[in-house]
Amino acid sequence: MKVLGKWKKPILMLSDAVLINLAYILAFFFIYNYKNFRFYSSSYKEIALTVTVIYITCFYIFKLYESLWRYASIDEFMLVIGACLTSNIVMIAFVRIIGHPFAYGVSIIACAFSIIFIVGLRMSFRVYGRFESIVNCNASKIVQSRVMIIGAGSAAAMVIKEMKSSSQSKYMPIAVIDDEVYKKGNTIAGVKVLGNRKDIPKIVIEKNIETILIAIPTIDDEDKEEILEICKKTNCKIEIIPGMYEIINGKVSLNQIRKVEIEDLLGRKAVKLDxxxxxxxxxxxxxxxxxxxxxxxxxxxxxxxxxxxxxxxxxxxxxxxxxxxxxxxxxxxxxxxxxxxxxxxxxxxxxxxxxxxxxxxxxxxxxxxxxxxxxxxxxxxxxxxxxxxxxxxxxxxxxxxxxxxxxxxxxxxxxxxxxxxxxxxxxxxxxxxxxxxxxxxxxxxxxxxxxxxxxxxxxxxxxxxxxxxxxxxxxxxxxxxxxxxxxxxxxxxxxxxxxxxxxxxxxxxxxxxxxxxxxxxxxxxxxxxxxxxxxxxxxxxxxxxxxxxxxxxxxxxxxxxxxxxxxxxxxxxxxxxxxxxxxxxxxxxxxxxxxxxxxxxxxxxxxxxxxxxxxxxxxxxxxxxx
CATH class of the missing domain: 3.40.50.720 (NAD(P)-binding Rossmann-like Domain)
Structure with missing residues (x-):
C-alpha cells in the first residue's frame, strides 16, 4: 500500500470499476449460451457507466476506500459484502424503473462475482503485507522467539494474527494449547492446536519452544496457578496477556503482553470492597x-x-x-x-x-x-x-x-x-x-x-x-x-x-x-x-x-x-x-x-x-x- 501513496483511492476506484464490469460480462456469459452472449451483452453497454457509478458510490458510502487493507479483518470483508449487495439491489431497482430488459439471474451472478473479485483484490494487500513482513524480518535479522500460545480463543487469534502481520514482531507462533478436546488437531489463525495443559512439557521439547504465552483473558486464579506450575517445569520464558478488565474495548495486542509476575503465582483473588x-x-x-x-x-x-x-x-x-x-x-x-x-x-x-x-x-x-x-x-x-x-x-x-x-x-x-x-x-x-x-x-x-x-x-x-x-x-x-x-x-x-x-x-x-x-x-x-x-x-x-x-x-x-x-x-x-x-x-x-x-x-x-x-x-x- 505504501507504493500507492496519495493515488490509493483513485487506483482502487479504477480497479473496482474494471472488476465490476468484468463481473457483469461473465454473468452474461454464464446465463446465456455462447451464440446469444454477444446479443445480450451488447445491451449492457448502454447502462455500464450507470452500473459502475452505482457500485463505486455505494463502495464510497460503505467507506471501502478508507480502510488499511493490509490489516483488514472480518469487519472490512463484511463491509465489502454489504456494499456489493446494496449496489445490486439499487441496480435491479434502476433497470426496472427504466424498463431495461435485464434478467434477475445476471444481477445475482454478477453480484457474486463482484464480491469474489473485490474481496480478492483486498486480500492481495494482506498477502503482500504478509510477504513484506517476512522479507523485512529476514532483512533486519530480527531474532524471533518460538512461541506456544495457551488458549485457542479469540484473544489467541488476535495475538497470532498480529504476530504474523508485524514485521517487527519478536514472536513466531508455533503451537497452540487448549483443554477443549474438540479443538485438538484444528488450527487457529494458521497455528495448530497440539494438545492440552498436560502436554505442555512434551510439546515444548518437541517444538523447541522458547516462550509460553497465556492468552486467556478470563482465566480464573486456580487455573492460572495450575498452568503456571506446569510451565515452570520448562525452561521457557512465560508471558501473559492482561485480564479482560485491563483490556480497553476488549482488544488484544502485542504491546499488552507482559511478563508473568510473582503476583500471578500467588493466586490471590481480587479484593471485594464495601x-x-x-x-x-x-x-x-x-x-x-x-x-x-x-x-x-x-x-x-x-x-x-x-x-x-x-x-x-x-x-x-x-x-x-x-x-x-x-x-x-x-x-x-x-x-x-x-x-x-x-x-x-x-x-x-x-x-x-x-x-x-x-x-x-x-x-x-x-x-x-x-x-x-x-x-x-x-x-x-x-x-x-x-x-x-x-x-x-x-x-x-x-x-x-x-x-x-x-x-x-x-x-x-x-x-x-x-x-x-x-x-x-x-x-x-x-x-x-x-x-x-x-x-x-x-x-x-x-x-x-x-x-x-x-x-x-x-x-x-x-x-x-x-x-x-x-x-x-x-x-x-x-x-x-x-x-x-x-x-x-x-x-x-x-x-x-x-x-x-x-x-x-x-x-x-x-x-x-x-x-x-x-x-x-x-x-x-x-x-x-x-x-x-x-x-x-x-x-x-x-x-x-x-x-x-x-x-x-x-x-x-x-x-x-x-x-x-x-x-x-x-x-x-x-x-x-x-x-x-x-x-x-x-x-x-x-x-x-x-x-x-x-x-x-x-x-x-x-x-x-x-x-x-x-x-x-x-x-x-x-x-x-x-
Whole structure:
C-alpha cells in the first residue's frame, strides 16, 4: 500500500470499476449460451457507466476506500459484502424503473462475482503485507522467539494474527494449547492446536519452544496457578496477556503482553470492597495523604479518586515522586481538584499551615522511613521521621478536628528486632493514646511486605537477574507475608470505613512465602535455570532482620470485621501523658547524638523490642502465624 501513496483511492476506484464490469460480462456469459452472449451483452453497454457509478458510490458510502487493507479483518470483508449487495439491489431497482430488459439471474451472478473479485483484490494487500513482513524480518535479522500460545480463543487469534502481520514482531507462533478436546488437531489463525495443559512439557521439547504465552483473558486464579506450575517445569520464558478488565474495548495486542509476575503465582483473588461504606466517608471530603508520592501513598491516591473526593491533597518531601504522581493524575483525571504540596512531616509549622488552610476531613498517614538496614545505620533519623513525624501529623489532626486518621503500619512493629519496626510500634502507641483524648478517630493498619513497592525484594531480584546474577538473599528459610500494592491500598481504605477509634486493623496476608521460592520462581519465569544459568547466593541475615514476621502480638487478640480479610487487634497502650514524657526524653537523647542511649530508650518504650532476636539460628521455622 505504501507504493500507492496519495493515488490509493483513485487506483482502487479504477480497479473496482474494471472488476465490476468484468463481473457483469461473465454473468452474461454464464446465463446465456455462447451464440446469444454477444446479443445480450451488447445491451449492457448502454447502462455500464450507470452500473459502475452505482457500485463505486455505494463502495464510497460503505467507506471501502478508507480502510488499511493490509490489516483488514472480518469487519472490512463484511463491509465489502454489504456494499456489493446494496449496489445490486439499487441496480435491479434502476433497470426496472427504466424498463431495461435485464434478467434477475445476471444481477445475482454478477453480484457474486463482484464480491469474489473485490474481496480478492483486498486480500492481495494482506498477502503482500504478509510477504513484506517476512522479507523485512529476514532483512533486519530480527531474532524471533518460538512461541506456544495457551488458549485457542479469540484473544489467541488476535495475538497470532498480529504476530504474523508485524514485521517487527519478536514472536513466531508455533503451537497452540487448549483443554477443549474438540479443538485438538484444528488450527487457529494458521497455528495448530497440539494438545492440552498436560502436554505442555512434551510439546515444548518437541517444538523447541522458547516462550509460553497465556492468552486467556478470563482465566480464573486456580487455573492460572495450575498452568503456571506446569510451565515452570520448562525452561521457557512465560508471558501473559492482561485480564479482560485491563483490556480497553476488549482488544488484544502485542504491546499488552507482559511478563508473568510473582503476583500471578500467588493466586490471590481480587479484593471485594464495601463500596458504600468507603463512599460514605470519602465522597465529597477533603483527603490528605502524607507520603503521597510513595508506593503505598500513590496507590492510595489512585484508589481514593474512584470515590469522588472534594479535594485530594498529596503531601510529600520527595518532589520527584510527587511530581510524577501529579502529572499522572492530572492527565487521567483533568476534573480532579488535586493539590500537591512539598513538605516534611518533621516540620510542625508547615503541617499546621496546611491543616489550617485546607481543613482536611480525612488523613491517610503513609510518610515514613521504612528500609530496615538503612534505619539500623541511622536510628536517629528513624525516630525523627517516623515517631516525631507521626506525632506532628496526629496532633494537627486532633487540633484541626479531622474526622479520621489512618496510619500505615507494618508487621515489623510486632515484637520488633530492628529500629524501623520499633519506631512503627511507637507510632501505633501514639495514635492509640491520642484517640483517647480526641474526637478524631485514630486507627492504624498493619500489613506485611508489598510486592513491587520501592525497595522491596522483588525489584531487586529482577535487576540481579537482568544482570546475569547472582540473586542474593539473606537466608534460605526466611519467610515473609506479601500483598500487592492495589490490594493493600484498597484494604486500607476499607479499614478506614470501619474506624471507631484506637483500633489496629490487621490485614489477612494469606500464607507466608519463602523468599528462596520467590527467587527460584522469578529465575524460572525469566527463562533461566536456577543455580545453573543464574546462581542463588545466601549472604546471611542482616542486622535487625528476622527469619519470619508476625502480624499480631500475643496480648492483642483478634476480632472479626465485616470484611473477611480485615481483623481488629485491641488497644494495648492508651496513656498519652506517658508517651509525651518518653518523647521528650527521646528529643534530649537526639540532641546529645548518643546512639547507644537511643537504642536503650527505644527498648524501654517498646518492651517487646529485642535486637538479639535477629540473631536467630538458621533452622527452618514451623510456621509464621498471624
Amino acid at each position: 463500596m458504600q461504606g468507603i463512599t460514605s466517608y470519602i465522597t465529597n471530603k477533603t483527603i490528605l495523604v502524607t507520603g503521597g508520592g510513595g508506593s503505598i501513598g500513590s496507590e492510595l491516591c489512585r484508589q481514593i479518586i474512584k470515590f469522588n473526593p472534594k479535594q485530594l491533597i498529596v503531601f510529600d518531601i520527595y518532589e520527584n515522586n510527587a511530581y510524577d504522581l501529579q502529572m499522572e493524575l492530572e492527565y487521567k483525571y483533568p476534573k480532579l481538584d488535586l493539590l500537591v504540596l512539598i513538605g516534611s512531616v518533621r516540620d510542625k509549622k508547615r503541617l499546621e499551615d496546611v491543616f489550617k488552610k485546607y481543613s482536611p476531613d480525612i488523613v491517610f498517614h503513609a510518610a515514613a522511613h521504612k528500609h530496615v538496614p538503612l534505619m539500623e545505620n541511622s536510628p536517629m533519623e528513624a525516630i525523627k521521621n517516623n515517631v516525631f513525624g507521626t506525632y506532628n501529623v496526629a496532633e494537627c489532626a486532633h487540633k484541626f478536628n479531622v474526622e479520621r486518621f489512618v496510619m500505615i503500619s507494618t508487621d515489623k512493629a510486632v515484637n520488633p528486632t530492628n529500629v524501623m519496626g520499633a519506631t512503627k510500634r511507637m507510632c501505633e502507641m501514639i495514635i492509640q493514646s491520642m484517640d483517647k483524648i480526641s474526637k478524631t478517630h485514630f486507627v492504624a493498619v498493619r500489613f506485611g511486605n508489598v510486592l513491587g513497592s520501592n525497595g522491596s525484594v522483588i525489584p531487586l531480584f529482577k535487576k540481579q537477574i537482568e544482570h546475569g546474577g547472582p540473586v542474593t538473599l539473606t537466608n534460605k528459610y526466611i519467610t515473609r507475608f506479601f500483598m500487592t500494592i492495589p490490594e493493600a491500598a484498597q484494604l486500607v481504605l476499607q479499614s478506614g470505613a470501619y474506624a471507631q477509634g484506637g483500633e489496629i486493623f490487621v490485614l489477612d496476608m494469606g500464607k507466608p512465602v519463602k523468599i528462596y521460592d520467590l527467587a527460584w520462581d522469578l529465575i524460572k519465569l525469566s527463562g533461566f535455570t536456577p543455580d545453573k544459568d543464574i546462581k542463588i547466593e545466601i549472604t546471611g541475615l542482616r542486622p535487625g532482620e528476622k527469619l519470619y514476621e508476625e502480624l499480631l502480638m500475643s496480648e492483642e487478640g483478634l476480632t472479626n470485621t465485616k470484611h473477611e480479610k480485615i481483623f481488629i487487634g485491641k488497644p494495648t497502650f492508651t496513656d498519652l501523658s506517658v508517651m509525651k514524657e518518653k518523647m521528650l526524653e527521646l528529643a534530649v537523647i537526639i540532641e546529645k547524638d548518643d546512639v547507644q542511649l537511643l537504642i536503650d530508650k527505644i527498648g524501654e518504650i517498646v518492651p517487646t523490642y529485642n535486637r538479639t532476636l535477629a540473631e536467630v539460628s538458621t533452622s527452618q521455622p514451623e510456621s509464621a502465624t498471624m
